Each structure stands twice: as C-alpha cells, then as structure tokens.
Amino acid sequence: xxxxxxxxxxxxxxxxxxxxxxxxxxxxxxxxxxxxxxxxxxxxxxxxxxxxxxxxxxxxxxxxxxxxxxxxxxxxxxxxxxxxxxxxxxxxxxxxxxxxxxxxxxxxxxxxxxxxxxxxxxxxxxxxxxxxxxxxxxxxxxxxxxxxxxxxxxxxxxxxxxxxxxxxxxxxxxxxxxxxxxxxxxxxxxxxxxxxxxxxxxxxxxxxxxxxxxxxxxxxxxxxxxxxxxxxxxxxxxxxxxxxxxxxxxxxxxxxxxxxxxxxxxxxxxxxxxxxxxxxxxxxxxxxxxxxxxxxxxxxxxxxxxxxxxxxxxxxxxxxxxxxxxxxxxxxxxxxxxxxxxxxxxxxxxxxxxxxxxxxxxxxxxxxxxxxx
Numbered sequence: 301x302x303x304x305x306x307x308x309x310x311x312x313x314x315x316x317x318x319x320x321x322x323x324x325x326x327x328x329x330x331x332x333x334x335x336x337x338x339x340x341x342x343x344x345x346x347x348x349x350x351x352x353x354x355x356x357x358x359x360x361x362x363x364x365x366x367x368x369x370x371x372x373x374x375x376x377x378x379x380x381x382x383x384x385x386x387x388x389x390x391x392x393x394x395x396x397x398x399x400x401x402x403x404x405x406x407x408x409x410x411x412x413x414x415x416x417x418x419x420x421x422x423x424x425x426x427x428x429x430x431x432x433x434x435x436x437x438x439x440x441x442x443x444x445x446x447x448x449x450x451x452x453x454x455x456x457x458x459x460x461x462x463x464x465x466x467x468x469x470x471x472x473x474x475x476x477x478x479x480x481x482x483x484x485x486x487x488x489x490x491x492x493x494x495x496x497x498x499x500x501x502x503x504x505x506x507x508x509x510x511x512x513x514x515x516x517x518x519x520x521x522x523x524x525x526x527x528x529x530x531x532x533x534x535x536x537x538x539x540x541x542x543x544x545x546x547x548x549x550x551x552x553x554x555x556x557x558x559x560x561x562x563x564x565x566x567x568x569x570x571x572x573x574x575x576x577x578x579x580x581x582x583x584x585x586x587x588x589x590x591x592x593x594x595x596x597x598x599x600x601x602x603x604x605x606x607x608x609x610x611x612x613x614x615x616x617x618x619x620x621x622x623x624x625x626x627x628x629x630x631x632x633x634x635x636x637x638x639x640x641x642x643x644x645x646x647x648x649x650x651x652x653x654x655x656x657x658x659x660x661x662x663x664x665x666x667x668x669x670x671x672x673x
Contacts, residue, residue, distance in 0.1 A: 302363055303355035303594075304582065304672060306426045307344050310335050314353040322346070323373040347376060349427045349435075357611045357654060358594060363582035364420045366442035367412050372423070374405045379434045379465065386472045392486040397466070399493045406462045410454070413445045413461075419577035419598050421673055425541050433468070436541060440464045444533035447571045448526075456497070456526055463501035463530065478514045481506060497526060505530045508563045528565035532556060532572055535564065540670075548670055549578025550604035570602075578604040584611075584672035587657075587665055596656060605660040 302317030313334055320329040320343065328346065329339070335353070343351070352363070365372070378398055385395045422439045425432040441464035448457040470483025484502055488494055504527035507513035509520040513531070523531075539552035547555070553573050560569040577598035579585065584594050585608065593608035657665055 302352040302361065302582075303358045303584075304350050304352055304363070304421065304424070306424070307340055307348050307351055308426075310340050310351060310353060312337055314355075316351060317354045318352040318369075320348055320351060321369040321373060323370065323377040325370045347373070347380070349431055350424055357609060358582070361581055361594070361596060362418070364416070364418065364580070365423065366416065366420045366439075366446075367409050371405060371409050371412060372438065375409070375438055375465070376434055378402055378405065379437065380430065382469065383430050383433065383472060386469050386487065389473075392470075392473065392483060393490060395469075395487050397488060397491055399491050402462060402465060403458075403493070406458050406465070409441070410445055410449075410457050410461055413442060414449050414454075414457075416446060416575075419575075419580035421580050421582055422537070422541065424672070425543070432543070433471070436537060437465055437468055439541065440530075440533050440537045443537055443572070443576055444530050446575050447529050447533060447568055450571045450575055451529060451567065452525065459495055459497040459501060460526055460529060460533075462494075463498045463505070463526075464533070466498070467502040467505050467530075477506070481515050497524075500524065501526050501530050505534055507531065509565065510562055512563065525565070525568075529568045532564050532568040536572060536576070540673075546670070548667065549673070550667070553578055553604065573602040577601070577606070579606040579667065579670075580673070582673075583670060585667045586669040586671060588668050589665060592671070593657070599658070599660045603660055605658075607656060607658045607660070610655045610657060 305314075313336075316329060316331050316333050316335060319327050319331045322328050328348070329335075329343070335343075335351070367375070378401055382395070382397065386392070389395050420442070422442075423435040425435045427435075441461045444460040444464050445457050448460045452460075466488055467484050468480065469487050470480035470485075473483050474480050481503060485499065488499060488502065503516075504518060504523060507516065507518045507523055507527065508531065509523065509528075511517045511519040535556060536552055539547040539555065540549050556564055556569045556572065560566045579595045580598050581595055583606075584592065587593055587608070587610075591610050592612040593610045595606045596609050597607040599606040659665060659667070
C-alpha cells in the first residue's frame with residue numbers, strides 16, 4: 301500500500317510505507333511514522349527528495365527502485381559533492397573525483413542490479429537542477445548496467461555504470477552539447493585508477509552508428525559494444541525524462557526501435573525493451589478513458605501493455621491537480637489528491653471496489669500520460 305511522492309508535497313499526516321535511510325545506512329525515519337510539514341522540510345534539507353507513503357488503491361503492489369536506499373543515497377551524496385566542485389572549479393583538471401568511493405558504490409550497485417528481474421521505477425527528477433541531474437545520471441547508469449548484465453561480463457557492467465556517473469559532468473561548465481564531452485574527459489583524464497574503458501565510453505556516449513553523433517562523428521565500425529549500450533541508455537532516459545516534453549515510455553522505445561541498426565545498436569535496443577519495462581509496477585498513468593490508474597504488473601516483456609488498477613471514474617479529473625512548482629525544480633506537474641477512496645477489502649486483502657484492466661487484452665484502452673514513475 302505504497303505510493304511514491306515528492307517530499308515537498310507529502311500530505312499532512314501521511315504515514316511512511318518505507319523507512320528513509322541515509323548514505324551511512326542509518327534510519328532517519330522509520331516506516332509507519334507520520335510525516336508533518338516541519339518534518340518534511342527537515343527531510344528536504346537532509347537531501348531526501350521522495351518517499352513512499354501509504355495510499356489507498358496501492359495495496360499489495362511490489363514497487364521497486366533500481367537500488368537499495370542506502371546505495372542510492374551514497375551515490376547521491378558523492379555526486380552532489382562532485383557537482384559542487386565542478387561548478388566552482390576554475391580548472392577542471394583540479395576537480396577531485398572520489399574514484400575509490402565511486403568504484404566501491406558502483407560495485408555494490410551492479411550487484412543489486414544483477415538481481416533485478418521484474419523492472420523498476422526510474423528515480424524521479426524532482427528538486428533542484430542539481431537534483432534533476434543526479435537522478436538522471438543514476439537512471440542512465442542503472443539502465444545501461446541492466447542492459448549490460450544481459451550482454452557483457454561483470455567488469456564491463458561496472459565500467460558502464462561508472463562511466464554514466466561521470467560522462468555528463470561537463471554540462472555544468474558549457475551550454476554547448478558538443479563541448480561537454482571534452483569537458484567531462486578533462487575532469488577524469490588524469491585518474492589512472494579509472495579503467496580506460498570508462499574513459500572510452502565517456503568519449504563516445506553521444507556518437508551514432510551512422511556517424512551523425514558527436515563529438516567525432518564516429519561510425520559503427522569504430523564503436524565498441526559498451527559505447528553502443530550507453531548510447532541506447534542515454535537516449536532512452538533523456539526521452540522519458542525530458543524536462544519540457546517527456547515521451548511516454550512506449551513511445552521512447554518505439555523511437556529507438558525505429559532507429560535500431562541505423563543510429564542505435566539493434567541488440568542493445570532489444571535488450572532494453574526486454575529488461576526495462578516502460579511501465580513498471582507503481583507507475584501512475586492516465587488512460588484514454590480519462591481515468592487515473594496505477595500499474596499492478598508491467599505485462600508481457602517488450603509489449604508495454606501493463607495491467608492497471610483504476611483509481612477514478614471515467615471522465616473524472618478532479619483527483620488531478622497542479623502543484624504549482626517552479627519550472628526548474630523538476631517536480632511533477634500533476635498529482636493525485638485523496639478523494640473518498642473505497643475502504644472495503646476482499647478476502648485477499650485487495651480493495652474489492654477497484655477495477656483492474658489488462659491492457660494486453662483490452663486493446664481499446666491505452667495509456668495517454670505518465671503521471672508518476
């Protein structure tokens with residue numbers, strides 16, 4: 301019975317469905333605790349951007365994120381410090397990259413990702429611009445590594461994950477896309493502890509098979525499989541988490557499929573579709589019937605037609621409201637308020653009043669908007 305919410309918009313009196321854990325593994329707030337407005341403000345100050353709370357209609361859902369909470373917080377803590385350094389640096393070569401710490405948490409993260417077999421919610425791009433950046437690079441790292449688990453060996457998976465954490469640091473010092481790769485390489489070039497493949501992936505993560513990418517316009521014959529995997533992961537996450545016009549996950553995967561073999565590696569695209577469901581359990585969507593629904597199962601692999609639980613009546617949009625968050629915060633622009641939810645439970649513990657629709661069977665109904673994922 302858990303729903304992910306922005307720390308800034310947790311309803312007064314909501315109770316945590318999962319504990320909040322910091323980068324040291326210490327419990328900051330236990331499951332079952334009631335969250336007050338002042339408590340939410342303190343959690344924000346400590347770096348927490350989302351939490352899971354009890355919510356009617358979400359009963360019995362196995363909602364997963366890519367990483368364990370402590371691992372995510374360790375990554376977030378390391379990346380926040382690194383971003384601050386880059387923003388303030390006069391000479392990028394002087395930025396101190398915590399290579400050993402990043403390698404340690406990368407090892408742990410890849411072990412966790414190797415055990416993921418059902419799909420996971422991407423981390424939400426909520427908060428400041430730095431928060432959006434951090435969530436984005438961690439998402440790319442997780443998607444690239446999850447593809448890599450199916451295609452390459454364990455060491456190569458780690459190279460993918462670590463490269464994803466470092467490859468876009470240059471965006472903080474230049475607005476020109478073609479220049480940020482060189483800037484990122486300037487930061488990591490002197491670190492002998494970094495495997496050469498990590499630097500190789502960073503150099504090529506925006507190249508394309510047909511030579512239309514940047515910065516060097518390399519073609520298929522010059523691109524290693526690790527770079528090809530990264531290119532697919534970057535493109536997918538950037539499409540679905542675009543700040544102004546995010547694509548629906550199934551649309552993003554269809555776009556990659558259309559360009560597979562031309563711009564993107566065919567095997568990497570197919571593997572993405574198999575191991576990264578577009579609508580994992582816990583995603584909140586709007587259907588073509590105007591109803592709100594939550595995904596209870598991602599459905600058949602590669603189909604992107606999940607089973608959903610309907611949370612509102614047909615044509616009812618009263619449960620959806622603008623948050624009015626500043627444009628650059630990355631907060632979701634819609635949420636679900638708490639109307640009069642049915643309270644009766646069936647013998648299985650599921651709310652008997654909620655209709656469930658299998659979109660793999662019911663082709664007349666489609667997902668038209670992703671509200672929370």
